[in-house]
Amino acid sequence: MRKSVGWSSDLIVRPDTPLTNAQRKEFARTVKRAKRDGKIAATAQQTIPYVEMYRNGMCDLGGGLYSKSVQFEDRAYTEVSDDEQVVIFDLYCDLLNYFGPSVGLELSVICYYPDLKTYERDLSIPPSGDALDPVRQELSDFLLHQAAKCKVERRMCLTYTVQAEGLVRALSRLDQIESDVIAAFRSLGSTARPMDGYERLAALHQCLHLDTPQQFKFNWNALIQTGLSSKDFIAPSSFQFKDGRYFRVGASYGTASFLQIDASRLSHTLLNSLLDCDACQIFTIHAKALEHGAALKAVKRKLSDLDKTKIDEQKRATRTGYDYDILPPDLKTYAKEAENLLEALQSHDEKLFMVTILMVHIAPSRQKLENILTSVGGIASAANCELIRLDYQQEQGYMSALPLGVNLVEIQRGMTTSGTAIFLPFRTCEVYQPGGLYYGVNALTNQIIIADRKTLKCPNGIVLGTPGSGKSFFAKREIVHTFFTTDDDQLMLDSENEYTALTEALGGQVIYLAPDSKYYLNPMDLDLSTDVGESPMLMQADFIMSQCELMMANQGNTLMPIERSLLDRCIGLVYREYMKDPKPEKMPVLGDLYRVLKEQHDPRADDLATAMEIYVTGSLSYLNHRTNIDLHNRLVCYNTSRLGQGLKKLVMSNVQKHIWQCTTANRYAGKTTRIILDEFHLLLKEPQTAAYTAEIYKRFRKWNGIPTALTQNVKDLLASPEIENILENSDFVLMLNQGASDRAILAQRLSIAPDELAHVTNSGEGQGLLFFGDKVIPFEDRFPKNTKLYQLMTTKPAEQEPKGGPHAD
Structure with missing residues (x-):
């Protein structure tokens, strides 16, 4: 039995009982009196139940009632472990228990169709008038296609109301509640932020144009200049509430219902089940705690x-x-x-809460609306609940569903804290940061993932996956998107000749490092142009000693302390002339160090010179040349695929030094440097390169550097003692398909729940888990193969166009 708000007390009907002729006549007379007395709104603006919205987000609801709202982000819940779900549920109960009898609470989940115009503005890549414009267009079209996969998006907010005498007292109370609520959401693992007046009006505008997305155009100065009310900017073209079971908002049809709970126990997945349909809808819970004694x-x-x-x-x-x-x-x-x-x-x-649970559905036609209600009603029925329309209370139901804090529906039931908390709004993490890069679509919601690694505390990244799972393809896609949408420099360490074609196609610099190449990187290069807080000469001396240590190790010897002292003395002598007049043509080479060692007339110096001889005048003399390449390109690929074992360790260490120098120079120029380290486990096999790589992961953040390591063998990766530092200093981990033993290791180290682990178990190409800061997002990515861009990025030999390998020219 329900009493229709605003009607005479004798008009009590069941929602599914047809009205008698006498009741219809009485309703008509009541409506006529209400119109005469001004109780029925004459305009759409008057229908919206608030008095004034202020810039700080406080809303005057009339009668001394004021409200504010916070918007909060979704977080992973459905796939986390059972123990973690219990913790989240208990923390959510604590949040509800915070609200006492003097504070009204409204939870709103707004499901709406995405605004593709906004995505087009955020994701489109403008042409530059060069030969790469067709590729830019392909990427833009692909991103917009991925954004359109998500049929319905969600906005979640919590609105709280207080009764107060005047704005000042109301604001003081609301601000205190706001800070406490934001802290409670933080403990829940969800980011919440206060909504200002503009954002609250935008949310109301969205609710009032749910089925026909329209751009919200509003400016606070317009209220002063035009004399209009904020309602004029959010109101739809019209409301019609003539039919007792439907309403019209603009050209769309809608209906408001309440959820009647008949079950003694409810599932914590009920809310997501109710909202998991392709429909525009608003789910609202109004709750107010009773005094404990009462x-x-x-x-x-x-x-x-x-x-x-x-x-x-x-x-x-x-x-x-x-x-x-x-x-x-x-x-x-x-x-x-x-x-x-x-x-x-x-x-x-x-606590005992008096709760009203409302749902509003909007559709372009009455038939589609009925189909939606049948679908949602079936889900409710399966949970032993009933979705009942608010007959002749459609206006009150719709207005009560708006995130204002106003409840005009007098249908309540008592529920405990845990009973109210069962409608937990969390589902899965989403990341959409305009200006970020594309990382696939959420496997659970189809929401596009756009993330900016620069916003992370530590943007360092690791990509893990079995062969063929899509590691290199991911790296190339990130390289392309970065190249077209930022001015970041990108340096690639390519040990398998996988990035050469892409680099050349984008106009980058490919450096072929091989014994028969004419491209040289001088290990004796000394950069005096930047100050890293340490003496450049001391750093160079340390690097040269590490190179000599590798030379000795290749011949089965080690560098003794006395030999280190000798080297230190000779290094100073080698750079003496250059330090007087630092010109490129005076930069020393290995042959100069070899000569100075020979001039010492010391047996141990002679031994060092002999060990170095093969790299100066022998078959491995590739390193005995001055640098002859221009590294001032936004895209540089160090191709080491044809390095023999005798040179690989030395050259890789030399490349790492040049990467560091480029990053340092870019930092002073205000640029970001991204480094892609493919076949990462190879760098960790030798103590020298492993230590240098660990330093990159420890310190690059301070120098605007973003390294990304790619590897397939997790067990080999974790065998290195340096990996502990690398994992601890990486807030970006992209995990693709994993072998059984690797899954077990990663599940323990990264605390991955079984349901989450399923996304990297026998998964297809481009499917996996993304760890972005404290967020874990299951993702998938399918790139169209009939594009030029795919041909540039694919690593499958059968799909690649013929291309030249490393060459000396």
Whole structure:
């Protein structure tokens, strides 16, 4: 039984009972009186139930009632472990328990169609008038296609209301609640932020144009200049509430319903099930806690009523000759529930809330609206609940669903804290940061993932996956998107000749490092142009010693302390002339160090010179040349695929030094340097290159550097003691398909739940998990193969166009 708000008390009808002629006439007379007395809004603006919206986000609802809202982000819930779900649920209960009897609470989940115009503005890559414009267009089209995969997006906010005498007192109370609520969401693992007046109006505008997305155009100065109200900027073209079971908002049809709960227990997945359909809808929970004493008194009174009913039933059974212990099942059930409720209020941290649960659905036609209601009603019915339309209360239901904090529907039921918290709004993490890069679409929601690694505390990244899972393809896609949308420099360490074609196609610099190449990187290069807080000469001396140590190690020897002292003395002599007049043509080479060692006339110096001889005048003399390449290109690929074992360690170490120098120079120029380290496990096999790589991961953040390591063998990776530092200093981990043993290792190290681990178990290409800061997002990515861009990025030999390998020219 429900009383229609605003109607005479004798007009009480069931929602599914047809009205009699007398009732229809009485409704008509009531409407006529309401119009005459001005109780029915004459305009769409008057329908919206607030008095004034202020810039700081506070809203005057009239009658001394004021509200504010916070918008909060989704977080992973459905796929985390059971233990973590319990923790999240308990923390959410703590959040609800924070609200006392003097504060009204409204949880709003707004489901709406995405605005593709916004995505087009954010994701389109403008042409530059060069030969790469067709590739830019391909990438733009692909990104917009991925954005359009998500049919319905969500906005979640929490609105709280207080009764106060005047704006000042209301603002003081609301601000205190705001800070406490934001802290509570932070403990939940969800980022919440206060909504200012503009954002609240934008949310209202969205709710009032749910089925027909329109751009919200509003400026606070317009209120002063035009004399209009903020309602004029959010109101739809019209409202129609003539039909008792439907309403019209603009050209769309809608209906407001309340959720009647008949089940004794509900699943924590019910809310997501109700909202998991292709429909524009608003789910709203209005809740207000009762005073603890009043709640206990109400429950005890209910128990007394049940006891009286029980006695009456027993007397009736005795009179009719039945066993008085046989009672109606419903009576036993209600009595047990009331006893449990009393125990929860007395012994557990539970409050009693008076709750109204509303759902509003909007569709372009009445038939589609009916289909949506049938679908959602079926889901509710399966959970032993019922979705009941608010007959002749459509206006009150729709306005109560707006995130204002106003409840005009007088249908409530008592629910404990845990009963209210069962409608947990969390589902999965989403990341959409305009200006970021594309990392696939959420595997659960199809929401496009756009993330900016520069916003992370530590943007260092690691990409893990079995062969063929898509590691290199991911790296190339990130390279392309970065190249077209930022001015960042990108340096690639290419040990398998996988990035050469892409680099050349984008106009980058490919440096072929091989014994038969004419491109040289001088290990003796000394950069005096930048100050890194340490003496450049001391750093160079340390590097040269590490190179000599590798030369000795290649011949089965080690560098002794006395030999280090000799080297240190000779290094100073080698750079003496250059330091007097630092010109490129005076830069020393290995042959100069070899000559100075020979001039020492010391047997140990002679031994060092002999060990170095093969790299100066012998078959490995590739390193004995001055640098002859221009590294001032936004895209540089160090191709080491044809390096023999005798040179690989030395050259890789030399490349790492040049990467560091480029990053340092870019930092002083205000640029970001991204470094891609493919076949990462190779760098960790030698102590020198492993230590240098660990330094990159420790210090590059301070120098605007973003390294990304790619590797396939997790066990080899974790065998290096340096990996501990690298993992701890990486807030970006992209995990593709993993082998069984690797999955077990990673699940333990990264605390991956079984349901999450399923996304990297026998998964297809481009499917996996993205760890972005504290967010874990299951993703998938399918790139169209009939594009030029795909041909440039694919690593499958059968799909690649013929291309030249490393060459000396």
